[in-house]
Amino acid sequence: MTSRSNRSDLPGPPKRARRGKIIPATAYPALARHFHARELVRVLRSEDAIARAVRVVKLKQAELRGAVLDHVARMQQAAQAGDNAAIYQQAHEIRGFAATAGMRATGRIADGLCKYLDKAARSDAAADPALVTLHLSAIARGAHAEDEESRWGDQIAEELAALVARTLADLNVSATSPPSA
């Protein structure tokens, strides 16, 4: 999101500005005016609802862990085929719900791999196969580890993230650079 700047070299207001139109929430069918809006917000902010939700997530964790392992297997197949796009797709799925499955470090490492592959692709640079392999290995080991949520998992995730950051700095990719064609 852009933020305002106080730089004096910025242009002033345009002479012939286009006029936009603001439509306030009172002028369209906003959910705030629903009959149960106030009660819904009360429930959403209640400790009871959070406690119920935590129980729901715990009940689903075994299913989610199985799903993460499925994606890890597909990611390894993609690696054997040398298909970085497919690796990215599987890592993207893993980062989306590994932490919810109780596999926080696995999700962080998958996120780091996705960010690296995304920026390498947008800069038209070849992804370093050694770096990709390192991440794949860490993801696979983490997903199968019984102590996945230990401090070792977090430490590995941090060290891999630092490695990715250094590699991306070498690629000299700006976060705001336009995507490659």
Added chain:
Amino acid sequence: MNQAVRFDDLKALIVEDNPHMRTLLRALLNAIGMTRVFEASDGSTAFDVVRDRKPDFVLTDLSMMPVDGIDLTREMRHSPMSPNPYIPIVMVTGHTERHRVEAARDAGVTEFLAKPITAHNLYTRIAEIVERPRSFVRCDGYFGPDRRRRREESYTGPWRRHEDIDDIALQ
């Protein structure tokens, strides 16, 4: 513990190609008493559900095939077939790269929620769209929620963009 409240007249649509995420989101909405939760596995079927079921808000993933969350959002904001161009849309996605977030913002999503989700974060986003509905902005190249949470009426510049809206007229 008090019996959970039910919101049988509130409707939500979950648009997500991962079946595990769909069931998780559904379970989290059920946990707050929402019983009318519809699902779609991509943007193309989602638009049909929006048109037929008229949900009160939408939780959508970003990357889906053949129609992704960005195109779905644009469709819901701009299509003459859209039953509610003002519908609250929360994009729930693992894509947190800046260019993705900006694309979602510029397509007209109401809120953005990064995966992995927590119940607290999801419920907070839904509470936001209920408690603090955004004004909508219509101008060249954009129709959708005001992309700023806070607008200072007294701000007189400097302006970052030539196309900044100047002297916005209230309807």
